[in-house]
Amino acid sequence: xxxxxxxxxxxxxxxIYSYADPIEINTPSGGxxxxxxxxxxxxxKVNYPASSVNTEGQDKSSLIKGHISxxxxxxxxxxxxxxxxxxxxxxxxxxxxxxxxxxxxxxSIEVRxxxxxxxxxxxxxxxxxxxxxxxxxxxxxxxxxxxxxxLHVVSPDGQHTYYGNRxxxxxxxxxxxxxxxxxxxxxxxxxxxxxxxxxxxxxxxxGDNQKDLTTAxxxxxxxxxxxxxxxxxxxxxMRKAGELTNVSxxxxx
Numbered sequence: 001x002x003x004x005x006x007x008x009x010x011x012x013x014x015x016i017y018s019y020a021d022p023i024e025i026n027t028p029s030g031g032x033x034x035x036x037x038x039x040x041x042x043x044x045k046v047n048y049p050a051s052s053v054n055t056e057g058q059d060k061s062s063l064i065k066g067h068i069s070x071x072x073x074x075x076x077x078x079x080x081x082x083x084x085x086x087x088x089x090x091x092x093x094x095x096x097x098x099x100x101x102x103x104x105x106x107x108s109i110e111v112r113x114x115x116x117x118x119x120x121x122x123x124x125x126x127x128x129x130x131x132x133x134x135x136x137x138x139x140x141x142x143x144x145x146x147x148x149x150x151l152h153v154v155s156p157d158g159q160h161t162y163y164g165n166r167x168x169x170x171x172x173x174x175x176x177x178x179x180x181x182x183x184x185x186x187x188x189x190x191x192x193x194x195x196x197x198x199x200x201x202x203x204x205x206x207g208d209n210q211k212d213l214t215t216a217x218x219x220x221x222x223x224x225x226x227x228x229x230x231x232x233x234x235x236x237x238m239r240k241a242g243e244l245t246n247v248s249x250x251x252x253x
Contacts, residue, residue, distance in 0.1 A: 021120065022069045022117075023068050023119065023120035024066045025064075025120050026065045028064065028107075028109065029124065030124050032124070033126055035104075036130065063099060064097070064100050064109055065095075066096055067093075068090055068096065068113055070113060070117075071090050071094060071113050075114040076089055079110070079112075081108075083108075084219045084221070084231070086184045086217070087182040087183070089180070096111075100176075104126045104130075104131040104133055105126060106123070107124055107125070108122070108123045109121070135189065135190055135192055135222065136172075136188065136189045137186065137189075137220075137224055138153060138199055138221075139184045139185075139221070140183050140184060142183055142214050143182070143215045145181035146181050147203075148180070148181075148203075149185075149201055149204065149216055149238065150177075150185065150201070151186075151187055152199070154197065155168065156194065156197065156252075161173065161187055170189065170193050171189045173188065192252050193252075194251075195252065196251050197248075197251075197252060200244055200245060201236060201245050202244045202245075203238040203240065203242060203243040203245075213238070214237075215236070216235070216238050216247075217233060218234045218236070218247045219231060219233045220234075223253075232248070232250075234247050
């Protein structure tokens with residue numbers, strides 16, 4: 001009996017040390033955290049037009065970062081943040097990195113390889129209750145690389161938030177301006193004024209990408225992280241550079 005137990009232990013130990021997880025998520029880590037005092041600014045520096053997403057100066061509390069060892073080059077992985085699925089750019093090295101303005105409380109992310117065979121999930125709870133919590137979040141993503149789509153949000157008080165005016169006096173802000181493909185570009189507001197909002201997507205340009213059709217996805221999330229949370233997802237074909245499309249006009253709350 002002792003020999004059998006020893007043999008099983010050796011097999012289990014070998015399995016643990018020989019198994020290589022095809023997806024690694026370096027940040028965020030799972031469990032509990034308290035992000036007060038960390039450099040998790042809602043905005044990052046953007047040089048427009050940019051060649052890549054800028055993560056300069058961002059603390060790990062506002063980054064999604066990791067590595068996929070098995071992936072098809074040139075195709076995005078799938079990133080799911082708090083239930084919203086968006087494409088995730090993966091470099092030829094297998095590395096991926098994405099800024100994201102997480103709120104306080106419970107958060108989850110899942111990364112899936114582009115062949116659908118591997119996935120990794122992380123859940124964490126941010127105990128810093130004074131952190132601004134989004135009550136209205138609008139997430140734009142799209143399905144082609146080398147393509148620049150821009151999110152425009154007009155709030156009930158007439159303020160227009162987009163890459164040229166990323167912060168509004170009513171509390172709304174565009175926290176990521178992505179010019180290389182896939183997105184996401186994210187508008188969020190912890191204190192959104194009541195009334196009608198208008199959401200537009202502008203097909204700014206396609207660079208060297210000759211793809212005729214790009215499909216945009218816009219997710220609108222209200223009362224995020226509460227029992228009253230609601231999500232709406234719209235998918236819109238974008239056919240040519242210069243096209244401006246009204247995706248949704250909706251009332252908040």
